[in-house]
Amino acid sequence: MEKEKNNEELICFRCQIPLVLEKTFFNYLDHTFFTDIPTCPKCKQKYIPESLVKGRMAEVEKELEDK
Ligand SMILES: [Zn+2]
Structure with missing residues (x-):
């Protein structure tokens, strides 16, 4: 079964x-979250793809603003 089809395989x-x-x-801005990271x-x-981290951090920032 293949998930995340658009993720190209990464090699160490x-x-x-x-x-x-x-x-x-x-942990970012006192906000914690889990993300699947290629390890x-x-x-x-x-x-850690920069776009992924930036995307999640933007989400966190948005959440904080909403409060
Ligand atoms: Zn390795």
Whole structure:
């Protein structure tokens, strides 16, 4: 079963193995959230796409403004 079809497979530079999505905990502006981040299962190196982080942070900022 394939999920996230538009996610191209990412390879760890160090280990040369495919990254797997791992729930990752973020803390931003005293706001916490979990996001699936491609992570190397071996060395735990995370690949965080800037667009993803910016998107989530913009959401958090918007939430805070609404309060
Ligand atoms: Zn690795």
